[in-house]
Amino acid sequence: MTTITNKEYYSLNMSIVKALNSTEAPLKMKHARSIIITTHLSKDVSLLWKLLTQQPLMENRFIAWKFCHLVHKVLREGQENCINHFQTHKKFILEMGKHWGYLQDGVGACIQAYSQLLVVKLDFHHKNSLLPGSLLINFSKIENFACSDINIYFQLCVEIFDYLDEIINVQSKIFFSINSYRMSSMSPQGQCRLAPLITLIQDSNPLYDISVRIMFKLHNELPNDILIGHRDRFRDLFFKIKMFYDNVRPLQYFADLLQVPILPEVAPNFSSKIDFGSYVPPTVFCQPDEEPDNLIDPSILEEPIIKDTVVEESNDIMKLTYLLEQKQIVIQQIEDEINTLKSDSIHREQMLTNEIAFLQKEIKKLKQEKNEELAKNMMETQHKDENQSKSSLDISKNNDMEGNGRKIVSCLPKTSLQWQNGKKLYLHIANCNYLTNYMMN
CATH class of the missing domain: 1.20.58 (Methane Monooxygenase Hydroxylase; Chain G, domain 1)
Structure with missing residues (x-):
């Protein structure tokens, strides 16, 4: 952990005081950015929480509202230890929200809801580090x-x-x-x-x-x-x-x-x-966000600040290092997003290719089924035509046989019909045999 200098301490304190003012106005981003940079430089989150809770959070609703907003930004952009350290202060955050929840002016309900969100965020990161x-x-x-x-x-x-x-x-x-x-x-x-x-x-x-x-x-x-x-x-x-x-x-x-x-x-x-x-x-x-201004008010300092050139150069180097790290993080995030988009594009292309292949297979299957159905219908039609032709031939043959039979009967001797009963039966049988033999020949 880097020890914070007097200059950085007073700068942090002034940033918090100016950020959490009682004016009904939005949180100044330059003050919030200065606080976030300090968390990366010093890594002393306990000092930040101590200075935050020294503000009249229970006395002014707009200070409490800006406190929620500032804590949210610190958890998002501050040094990674901020989330771990703030885990121990969830009860205080909820109590502050409950305190202002009784206020019936709209802001109180917002503070209570925001405090609950901060605790949910802390719990979420605790479970999903x-x-x-x-x-x-x-x-x-x-x-x-x-x-x-x-x-x-x-x-x-x-x-x-x-x-x-x-x-x-x-x-x-x-x-x-x-x-x-x-x-x-x-x-x-x-x-x-x-x-x-x-x-x-x-x-x-x-x-x-x-x-x-x-x-x-x-x-x-x-x-x-x-x-x-x-x-x-x-x-x-x-x-x-x-x-x-x-x-x-x-x-x-x-x-x-x-x-x-x-x-x-x-x-x-x-x-x-x-x-x-x-x-x-x-x-x-x-x-x-805007670059933070020089937030130190020399009139409130109780002790002189020793101007050490080496310390100032070291602080400048640390700030430049932090800014460089931030840019590298942004570059890495952009590269990750590009890789994600490329991966999604490749996956999307593969999905579309598979979908096209599936549809082509379905089309081929449908065409095959249609051709089989057409062939089956043609065979049924041909078989039906053949049956109809055969039936016509049978009917024609039967008609010819019936006509020939009539001709033969008409040619039989008329005297046979005048015989006795026994002889008539004999002649009838003989005539039937003759007729049968004639049709077969």
Whole structure:
């Protein structure tokens, strides 16, 4: 742990005092950025928490509101030990939120909801230490961590849904407060309440992306009926997040600060491989914060600051190192995103190729079945024609036989009909034999 100098201590203290002021205005990003840089330089998170809790959090609601926003930004962008250290202060955060929850002016409900979100975020990172505070991670790292254990995906999906529920709850309280008092997004009062929405969008966007990929993963491994609860919950969250983004997008306050992600009109169909192949992760872009000014007020220092050239140069080097690390992190995130897009493109192409091959096979099968059916119909028709021809020939032959028989009978001697009964029978039998022999010949 790097020991903090007097200059850095007073700089940190002044940044916190100016950030958590009692004015009904948004948190100043330059003060928040100065605090975050100090956490990376000194790595002494306990001092940060000590100075934060020395502010009148229980006396002024706007100080408490900015405290929640500042803590959220520190957890997202600060040194990684911030999350571990703040785990021990979850009770204090909840008590502060409960204290202001009784206030019936809209801000109190926002503070209580925000404090609950901070505790949920701390619990989430405690259970899923793989994910950084910013929640920006390549999904392949989650796959390597899970090692094909479907239970890990199942539980992580539930915890992400819980996280998103709290984000939706906070933004709904903020918009309710704004609409109830008819505040403009360009007024200091409106911006004071709306400012944390940027951080909420920065959290919700990667959570949504991870949840979509996990849902496709689960549907690829488990039957649909087992995941009906997950699908219903995701569909509900999808439309709430979409409405959240649609409510933020037209506000003038965010026009130059944030590029709000765009979600599709309908939720993804997790049973369709085509939907997974065509899935495009939403992106959010925030304008970089201003560089922090010199926040030291020499008039309040109780002891002189020793100007040590070596120390100042060392601090400058540390700051430059931090900025370089931050740029490297951004570059790595961009490279990871490019690799993810390439992987998705290859997978999408493979899926489409397989789908085309499947359809071609189905077409060939249908053509074969049709040809077989046509051949069968032709054989049946031919057999039917042959039967009809044979029947016609039999009928013609019978008619000829009947005509010949009549001719022979007409030629028999008439005197035979005048004989006695016994002789007539004999002649009749003889005539029948003669007739039979004649027809056979």
